[in-house]
Amino acid sequence: MKLRKARKPGDRNSAIPETSDSLARLDRRTKDLTKRLQPGEIAIIDHEDIDRVSAEALVECRPAAVVNAAKSISGRYPNLGPGILLDGGIPLIDDAGGQLFERITEGDRIRVEGGRVLRGDEEIAAGVLQTRESIDADMATAEAGMDDALVSFVENTIEYVRKDSDLLLGKVGVPHVRTDFTGRQALIVVRGYHYKEDLAMLRPYIREYRPILIGVDGGADAILEAGYQPDMIVGDMDSVSDTALTSGAELVVHAYRDGRAPGVERLHDLGLECVLFPASGTSEDIAMLLADDKGASLIVAVGTHDTLIEFLDKGRKGMASTFLTRLRVGSKLVDAKGVSRLYRQRISSLQLALLVVAGFVALSAAVTATPGGQTLLGLIGANFDGFFQWLRGLFDSTPPTAADLGIVSPLLKDSLTP
Incomplete structure (x- = not known):
């Protein structure tokens, strides 16, 4: 989308949006249009008082512009849709008239210049180019009438x-x-x-x-x-x-x-x-x-x-x-x-068990990867070996010596050897 300077001095628009030729997508039901609207296309709708959900759906489709045959803010209540479109960087041409749906066919190549809708050099319709200032003014009017609406x-x-x-x-x-x-x-x-x-x-x-x-x-x-x-x-x-x-x-x-x-x-x-x-x-x-x-x-x-x-x-x-x-x-x-x-998620027994297992695995990896850890594993292994030797000796006819049990120092073991 291009921007060109406003033609008239004092115009509240500092720049007027101008799109290149794009495919037109038409539907009087905005929620149906958003199902097939593609990025870069021009959306033609007939939606009085554009609501928030419809505007957010249009923004997600990323059209080049939105042309509304009806008034986007009628003054009945302060609807947020038009402001959402502008905040999303999508030009909004408002109150362009119902003839749009008679003069434009789905798939026509059209473009937007300011508030004008053009097909080639032919002006199909003209509406109001909404700006932040115009939307704020319409919203203020709508809010003033909320007492009657309520x-x-x-x-x-x-x-x-x-x-x-x-x-x-x-x-x-x-x-x-x-x-x-x-x-x-x-x-x-x-x-x-x-x-x-x-x-x-x-x-x-x-x-x-x-x-x-x-x-x-x-x-x-x-x-x-x-x-x-x-x-x-x-x-x-x-x-x-x-x-x-x-x-x-x-x-x-x-x-x-x-x-x-x-x-x-x-x-x-x-x-x-x-x-x-x-x-x-x-x-x-x-x-x-x-x-x-x-x-x-x-x-x-x-x-x-x-x-x-x-x-x-x-x-x-x-x-x-x-x-x-x-x-x-x-x-x-x-x-x-x-x-x-x-709501706070509870930790299940399975998750807790997996956490404990993961901790043991991490600890084992750390122990086996360091010299001190390897020495500790050797000592633990020697003690377990002595324990099993002692346990086997309980059922053996020849009682084991202290050295066989591995529970005496190497020096004492040498003195006991003949």
């Missing part, structure tokens, strides 16, 4: 608490599953904030306790990426890879209350069997309810959503189901960070 969020939550009270009262019909949770701990993985770091911190815990690994949609791929095999996958199956689905994990499809389950069709196309779980709320909620109902002794959560900003990032207008689910399983639920801070 009131609306709470009102929506209360409204749906009345409808979803069966989550708290245990009236949800949890289906039968083949995975046996009785007395075991469950680790539920969601592709949320810091899920990779949390999984890395939990390696000693996973190795020792071997919890049941439950991936919530794309969380199953996160488990595979960490080097483990999921025992169960829960969700609507729209953001999980075929690799994860065919890994042998038990599949539980989150269905609507009326029994409709769009994710089942995909599984049937793959020839996979599944269990339906009709329930309101989020997929991570029903994963927790399932683990609790089937007898898990502890539920450890990785990447789950708990704060207001996280729920607004997910496009949730309220958190009724999550609030009620936490009330129901709260005595068993522990956040991954809490486990990593409180």
Whole structure:
């Protein structure tokens, strides 16, 4: 990516990004786009209020630029995604208009000059080139309106608490599953904030306790990426890879209350069997309810959503189901960070025995490698030889002499010899 000076004096951009011709990748769902976006390509998205998880996924793909048909910060709440893109060194062209998806085809070669999107010499669209100053100004406006957003969020939550009270009262019909949770701990993985770091911190815990690994949609791929095999996958199956689905994990499809389950069709196309779980709320909620109902002794959560900003990032207008689910399983639920801070790996008997053996081996090597050690070994060997001679003499008719036992000095031995 090249930078050229801003054209207008006093422009708040000291330099304008200019990319060379690159392949365009388009998708209105950012999480689907990141599955095929390659470094150096230009990402075309339609994502109002870019959330943190989506921005981090885009940064990992290292595109030449991101062009958003919608507003990256609408002012509804202070979302962190646009700032993450800029911090990652990725130019962000904002509010470029929905015509992008009509005028650009996947694989077209396009380039970005400032806020303009060009194909050859043709200007396809123009948007706002986001800078740190513009993002800070938009974030300040969004933070000023958080009072209204909070009131609306709470009102929506209360409204749906009345409808979803069966989550708290245990009236949800949890289906039968083949995975046996009785007395075991469950680790539920969601592709949320810091899920990779949390999984890395939990390696000693996973190795020792071997919890049941439950991936919530794309969380199953996160488990595979960490080097483990999921025992169960829960969700609507729209953001999980075929690799994860065919890994042998038990599949539980989150269905609507009326029994409709769009994710089942995909599984049937793959020839996979599944269990339906009709329930309101989020997929991570029903994963927790399932683990609790089937007898898990502890539920450890990785990447789950708990704060207001996280729920607004997910496009949730309220958190009724999550609030009620936490009330129901709260005595068993522990956040991954809490486990990593409180858990200390225990040393097993086998590890202790191996440590002792390794110490003896090191000591033996040190003794045999020095003259003093070799002399000591000779003396020990002579004493053992004398002991065995004495022991043999107990069963021999001719009693051994002191010299034969090797327990007298060489001078005394010479005087005793005829």
